[in-house]
Amino acid sequence: MASSLLTVLVNPNAFFGRDPPEWEALRIPALIVLAAALVAGATAFLTTGLVARIMPPDVQQYLGVMLVFGIALAMVATLVFWALWAGAFFVISLVFQGKGSYRRTLAVAGYGYLPMVIGSVVSLAIFWVFSPGIHVPAVASVEEIQAATTALMHQPVMILVSILGMIFLFWAANIWIFGIRYARGLSLRNAAITVGVPVFLYLIFMVWSLGVFA
Amino acid sequence: MKTAAILILLIVTMGVLCSPVSAEDIGPRLVVSEYRLDPAVLMKDDVGVLTIRLTNSGTDPATLNSARLNGVEIQVKQNPYTDVLPIGPGDSLSFTYTVRTEASDGLYYVKFSVDYREGSTLRYSIPVEVDSTPLRILVVETPDPLAQGSKGTYRVVVGNPRPNDATAVTVIPEGEGFLVTPSSSFIGTLEPDAQFPLPFTVVPLRQSFIRFRVNYKNGINTHTATVTLPLDPSENRFQPDLALTNIRVTAGPGYLRIAGNVTNIGLEAARAITLTTGGDATPADPFRVFTAGVIEPDRSSPFEVTFRSPSSVSQVPVLLSYKDAEGTTYTDSMDVEFNRETLAEQASEPSRFITLLVWMLVIVVAALIIYAWRKG
Known part of the structure; x- marks a missing residue:
């Protein structure tokens, strides 16, 4: 299995082009996405702790609730995004007369999470080291929370984590392109467009969230 | 001639043998055998205790009607003894009086009078010395230079120019704006013309005054004497900074x-x-x-x-x-x-190492993507 996962990362074309297509089974993609969800939960734990420091003292007493909510939200969001990525690929590939079930697309989307798990672990390690030194301005009113959050997102470590996310998203996109090619029976060009459109939109969203367009 | 001489001797002998015996020789004989004043020398406004010992050195007992002590400059604070007191031959009685003086220095007398039934009156003058000279406290050595925040030693000498002992002698440095050790020194009894040196270590914190107070007792009377010095510390020119x-x-x-x-x-x-x-x-x-x-x-x-x-x-x-x-x-x-x-x-801010790591990741991912596309 380890060699298979390495093949996904290094040579996705060979992995998805195997006959019979063992990758159709959802067990391994589901485990990969679950691992991603766990790492996302850990990241949410740190991020929520950081954001809680912004909040007024009367809100900070609900830190425990905020942590549980943040972790749960991050894990559920990872699972939902898995389905959304697969849905986007499935719908867009319909334009190119793509064939193949949504289940196959879902499996491909799950394998694409493998580099994102690696990226999330690296980001988590960096975040773990640098988050104690992040300056969190005191917030007295709700109006100031937006400004404080924006300031937080502009911290160098936050930008670095976002950049890492983009790098690993490119890697994931590469896997998705070859996977969708086989899952939906598309040409490499059409598969690239199918994957490229939502990925490009997501990249724009990530850059926007960093406040580059602000 | 010889007969005349014998006659004169006979007359003298007869005169001696036939003269009457005096009452004092055979009755009671009262004398002041001892007196003691505590303190031995009073200071102005002091209270002292005068104890007089009366002895019957005669052969017969005496009965005292009263015993009084009177003084002008020395005031007697206690009522006279008016009880009838018997005193046998060879016996003694002690009389204690509290005296006080507001007089200036000098030697004064109080009169002790005893009326007794068998005789007339015994009168006895007792000298009382008044000397208000206080203890002397002198600062014989001061620190030079006296630096702010730095230790300096004051040497103080307490001397007793009085003719009697001073007791419970204590020296206390007083004032604010400095630290001092010891906070007080106890000397005890200081004999006449004796002196006692004392060192005090002072750390001045600001400009101030230091007062050395000596408290002592003359008998039961508390007295004090002081010496005050300005405490004007200069900046320590040599201190570490x-x-x-x-x-x-x-x-x-x-x-x-x-x-x-x-x-x-x-x-x-x-x-x-x-x-x-x-x-x-x-x-x-x-x-x-x-x-x-x-x-x-x-x-x-x-x-x-x-x-x-x-x-x-x-x-x-x-x-x-x-x-x-x-x-x-x-x-x-x-x-x-x-x-x-x-x-x-x-x-x-990520370190250079982290930044380098990110760039390496970019290169690796880019290489992987290029590799995958070539294989694809």
């Missing part, structure tokens, strides 16, 4: 760090040096306190202290504490300002 230079404030994970050099710009070595942060800052690991043993004059030592502080704080005091060779402690503080936002960015 530390300055912080080349200050740098940086941020670490979870704390802020103040680093720089601590330089001794004084003329004496600074010892037992400690630096830490105060005010709103909370000293934090790894360098809560910086310590150094000795920094010689014109020498410096790098230092580093770490702390945490609320986000609103942009200035913290660095507290210095050091000692000179005599162990005198000096304290000082220096405010260090910093910009929290800049430091926060520093704190979360």
Whole structure:
């Protein structure tokens, strides 16, 4: 299995082009996405702790609730995004007369999470080291929370984590392109467009969230 | 001639043998055998206790009707003895009177009068000396120079110019704006013309006065004498003096760090040096306190202290504490300002290693993608 996962990362074309297509089974993609969800939960734990420091003292007493909510939200969001990525690929590939079930697309989307798990672990390690030194301005009113959050997102470590996310998203996109090619029976060009459109939109969203367009 | 001489001798002998026996020779004979005044010499406004011992040195008992003590300059505070008292031959009785004087120095007399039934009246004058000379307290040595915050020794001498003992002699330094050890010294009894030297170690903190008070007793009477000196300390020209230079404030994970050099710009070595942060800052690991043993004059030592502080704080005091060779402690503080936002960015600024790692990741991912497309 380890060699298979390495093949996904290094040579996705060979992995998805195997006959019979063992990758159709959802067990391994589901485990990969679950691992991603766990790492996302850990990241949410740190991020929520950081954001809680912004909040007024009367809100900070609900830190425990905020942590549980943040972790749960991050894990559920990872699972939902898995389905959304697969849905986007499935719908867009319909334009190119793509064939193949949504289940196959879902499996491909799950394998694409493998580099994102690696990226999330690296980001988590960096975040773990640098988050104690992040300056969190005191917030007295709700109006100031937006400004404080924006300031937080502009911290160098936050930008670095976002950049890492983009790098690993490119890697994931590469896997998705070859996977969708086989899952939906598309040409490499059409598969690239199918994957490229939502990925490009997501990249724009990530850059926007960093406040580059602000 | 010879007959005349014998006749004269006979007449003289007869005269002696036939003369009557006097009453004193055969009755009671009262004498003041002893008296004692405590204190032996009174001072003005002092109260003393005069004890008189009356002895019947005669052969017969006597019955006393009254015993009185009278004085003019020396006032007798107690009523006379008016009880009828018998006193046998060879016996003694003691009479105790409380006396007080407001008189100036001199020698005065009180009269002791005893009426007794068998005779007439015994009158006896007792001298009472009044000398109001107090104990002398002298400062024989003062520190030179008297430096602020530095120890100096005052040598005090207590002398007794009085003709009698002074008891319970205690010397107490008084005043504010200085530290002194010992806080008081007990001498006890000081005999006439005796003196007792005492050292007091004083650390002046500001311009002030120091008063040495000697308390003593003359009998049961408490007296005091003082000597007051101005305490005008000058700046210690030789004391160690530390300055912080080349200050740098940086941020670490979870704390802020103040680093720089601590330089001794004084003329004496600074010892037992400690630096830490105060005010709103909370000293934090790894360098809560910086310590150094000795920094010689014109020498410096790098230092580093770490702390945490609320986000609103942009200035913290660095507290210095050091000692000179005599162990005198000096304290000082220096405010260090910093910009929290800049430091926060520093704190979360990835190191060059991390940046390099990210670029390597970019290259690796790019290589993998190119490899995958070539294979595809």
